[in-house]
Amino acid sequence: MGGLTRKAAIAGVYEYPNRNDPTVSENAIQALSAKKALEDAGLDIKDVDGLMSPMGMGLLQVAEYMGLNPDLVDTTQVGGSSYQLHVARATAAIAAGQANCIVITYGSIARSSARAIGTGGRNMAKPNAIESFEVPYGGILAGMYAMVKNRHMYEFGTKDEQFANISVITRRHAGLNPEAMFRDPITIDDVLSSRVIAHPLHLLECCIVSDGGGAVVVVSPELARSIKKKPVWVLGEGEGYAHLANGKRDWVTTGAAQSGKTAFAHAGITHKDIDHAMIYDSFTITVLTALEDLGFCKKGEGGAFVEGNRLAIDGDLPMNTDGGGLSSNHPGMRGLFLIVEAVKQLRQDYKGTERQVPGDPKISIAHGTGGMLGSRHASETLLLGV
């Protein structure tokens, strides 16, 4: 089996609610969120002995901002899925006895500083030697994902309407989230009549641009016994990295094929055990390929899988119940919010409201895709359970 099953628990979470907030800095969002996540757990600043954020040396500025001298840091940056990786790294560090209480933080003012993410350009005045094989051709972010969607439609006959249904259901979930940026219901026709950003991707298939941030607190089993709320355990973790494969890439298969296989093997569970799914939704194609590669359906059958009501909160596999990056928030690296929502659903924080996944959800998958489909990307899978 191997892996990190129940070696650490998520004790507290927080999502910074403001989607457009010119009054805060990115460091401030991280400090405020860390404090709230510690309060959520019933822990104190002095309990923190580890700090993680995908910022390279910038993490030391955050540590300084928060007045922390952590025993352990991790600054690994693999794009939007960095936070899945950090929870796995935090769990490994705790299992090795290197730390007991690790805070993972994120803060971004992408919207108030007017940085386009999903639909923006990718233009560098002077690309480096590697970038020179993409950037001079105007390969914008959405364009790279659009090439994968196009190939998927070509190989498997996947229909635009099937992709659009992902946007429709995600928007329905955003309607249940008062903090979501876009909450009005949309139809498949609305998606397909929205303007083309990069054919075959339409505007309403692309993640939005917001401010945001948050924090997650990962603790040792001993500390987990003293926290305020129900601990949510790390059951399994897996990583998968995909690149151009030296010019021989199967572009419709993502790193999730590798990360998912590892995570399920480590946790010793199957897809039937999953009650709730948080699947990184930078674009509709990101979701559809991830569901296939994680093994929820066979490769090429994702189109039929996402049809109908299956992914709705009252469906068989409730997915992206916070409204996702397509409708709720996307400040650039959304992976942390997948963990926050998974934890809240498993703790049944929304009990008594329409937003709570019905039944008694025990296991959630939080799967991140960082970097770019159609280029280099990092797939990180976390399986969480109560």
Add this chain to the structure above:
Amino acid sequence: MTNSEYLKPIPTWDTDSKAFWDGCKEHELRIPKCNDCGESFFPPQSVCPKCWQRNVSFEKVPGTGKIYTFAVVNQNKSKAWAEDVPYAIAYVTVDVAEVQVFSNVVNVDDPFKLKIGQKVKVAFRDINDEVSLPIFEPA
């Protein structure tokens, strides 16, 4: 076209990719191939990604190929591309080397009507005296 009129990013190179861009300057598409294990690969590098030996030749290929996949960029906020939208980006699988090359497909009336599998051939856009960019057009 002079350099000052060219607003788009201009390629740069290092010791891994210089031989490729040298070929482009002469309007030849040269794809790296390992002399030890026979592997062709792209983007260029001076060490083989399969056997990790530094014995790589850049071999001229005919420049023909097929579109593996493409997208039509319909919105680009940079003014460098304002007159280009909508334009096609694509992975082209080039003949002989059978590797995917990321590029543009140009000289098409309607890029939305391109097809995956469509035959294309390389052309070169001379950016300045030093740099020519390999692009593709319908064969």
